[in-house]
Amino acid sequence: MSPRVMLVLPTATYRATAFLRAAEGLGLQCVVASDEAPTLAGLMEGRVLTLNLGSFDEAAERAAAFAERWPVDAVVGVDEASVLAAAHIAARLGVGGNPVDAVAATRDKRRMRSLLADAAVRQPSFMEIRGDAEGSAAAHAAAAVGLPCVVKPVDLAASRGVIRANTAAELTAAIARVDALLRRPELCGPDDNPPLLIEEFVPGPEIAVEGLLSDGALTVLAVFDKPDPLEGPFFAETLYTTPSRRLPAVLDSAVAATRAALQALGLRDGPIHAELRLAAGGPVFLEAAARSIGGRCSSALRFLAGGVEMTLEEVLLRHACAMPLDNPRLAPGGAGVLMLPVPAAGILRAVSGVEESSAVSGVTGVEVTIPLGQTVEPLPEGDRYLGFVIARGPDPGFVEAALRQAQALIHIEVE
Template identity: 30%
Template sequence: MSAYTGPSPSGAGAGGPAGPGGRGGFTGRRLALVESMLHSAFYDGIHAARDLGCEIWLLVQGVEWYTDGKPFDDHPLARVDKVIHTDTHDPDAIVDAITDTDGRPLVDGVLSFSDYHTEATATAAERLGLPSQGLDAVTAANHKHVLRGLLGDDPANVPYRLVTSPDEVDGAIRHVGLPLIAKPPSEAISYGVRKCLDEAGAHAAYEELSAVKRSLRGQPRPGHVLFEQYVPGTEISVESMTGGGVTHFYGATSKDLHRTTMLEEAHSFPVPLAPGVWEQVTAAVGRTLKAIGYRQGPAHTEVKLTDDGPRIIEVNTRLPAHMISTMVADVCGADPHLVAKLLALGADPYPGRAGEGVTPAAAVVVLFPDAPGVLTAVHGIDRAEATGNVTVSLHADPGARVASRLDNSASVGFVYAHAGTAGAALAKARHAASLITVETQEGD
């Protein structure tokens, strides 16, 4: 895929005068969002579109996922124009919620950034003739064994085996090799990802993960486990935006991973890669997006850089979490949250480019508790922010139950920093994070 450019900042897109990010396309438009990812970047993206004239309808199964027992009226999502309670796993229910009695759409677009709801959302969009990311594409991205099958013999693919019963484990180990990665084939936020060093570890991972018969959002799962060859190398993610049949690549994001859970603990953007390596990476990601039939929207693609070239780890047909989209916006000058929403409304926005933002580089360190339990306090925020060009944001309050460091749901906040290079920003964010203590105590 070639580079998606959209109209220049001074031009006009399908939605009206572009401005930075094509913002004129929001005026008088109505967008339905099916659920939301957690944390302020996604909430801020919603209200940025509302501030530019877009009416936002939010479809939710229930508000408990977002409130942690607190009143929903106090939550940022409560400030959308309309909250609709419906079965957000069911495309029929989504269609009914956003159409009139004659079946005509009451919205100009429908979009989801939740991996658990992108398939139902794409189905609804296509039934109503609204802009869609492509049902086949989001299905392949959400079900990782389907992605592997579509990549086939592409050099960026890795050996894999979908394990559907205990008697298939040994054969899968022989096919994939050790060490290997075991994961649920259809989950998000690094939930259930395990690195297995030996046969005993692989059997234990299968036993653990096959017992999980519902997703984090309650969808039924068959208990299958995906085994993939562990690929040594440096992991990055590639942030991109597809529109009009072509893809614009913002740049690469670094990843600091926990050694066993593979949990992402820090990021920086944009990571400088040698021109030849960057060309190989974008070619591999472009082939992957083409293989799944991705029509439009953001993609967050995880890639391993190996001695034999890039390897595709996963594709997420949504905006990334962990403030990565904030880094992209600050470096590239256009907010991907706004760009993605404009695409869903049928506009042709300008995506922005590195060097057009307010800083050359940025980084984020994820704050995790040292032990699970009840969050009692977070100390050192003032000292961290006093180091300069650093902000700390929390998404867990004292009294909240916090989990072990096994997936991204355990995080309690972010340390965000600007600097002249990605490496300098990461060093600044790490230093600031070292001044912060997350305090927990045992309890229910």
């Protein structure tokens, strides 16, 4: 009988379709564990499980009760909002996965910074403060970490709530703005004064490392360049291209820093996505996630293993289910993704140029992921991209040019 894998995913994730297709292609039995039951759940016995992804112990116990009837061989959290619930479930079921504490450290930037500091991993200087509407901690924070600096929530992802401040006055305003974001009903936690991090701003280009851990050993699947400078004041990511065009020695140093950071965090098994800045004195580690790259970005990637071409999701499911996976490596050529940021707050009225951008040489897909008529909000308060453009070609330079050409053809109207 084929392995049964439990995919733990929020209803709103971008990643469900890619993982489900990969599971089907591999002949796996698949259980979708989500926070909402599908319409036909009654006809899908043994294939769906409704969980409260925010109540980890409860989710683990419900999964254990499910597994008594339908044994589960692997558990995969498909994105940031589900990795911690997946870690608790995997631990409760006794299947492979990362230690719960290690995954929890990736979801709390305070804990991450502390562990990296203990292991002497080079990272931005930082301090924790408590948010307040007046930003009264700004002067102390500026003196502690210097200016410019960055304000960020401890538990949000995708640059949400991340703001650069160049002066003490800007820092005061940034603290107040992030504090207001964290007091929104959908984000408000039990803490009356939500914690924030104030971090040194590290100049230099940014890269991302996509990898796979097996018994603590890291296999680098891809290194992405981010060709657009991420200088702030907000940090919407746009272009990712791979393979990296940085010098081999620079990349070797970045991968070594990544390995040290993952070891410090205690991550042992499964996908990782890490972010680093290439500073003048060497790589500076920003953060790591116990999951693969988000959004639709994975659709740009193809890997070769044992002479077989496969998607990133196929690589991850083969690993999770202990299926044959012979030294996966990035397929030849260049690949990249353009994430379309929301340009302004309001109602999304029109997106034009999709057909024209789809016709650009090298572009393999253009998808607008927010329906017209919906309210949209840009970073730092927003949490979604407008859509994704995927490209492949002979090399990353070709791919970057194709994505920039496609971007110039897309026009967005927000009322």
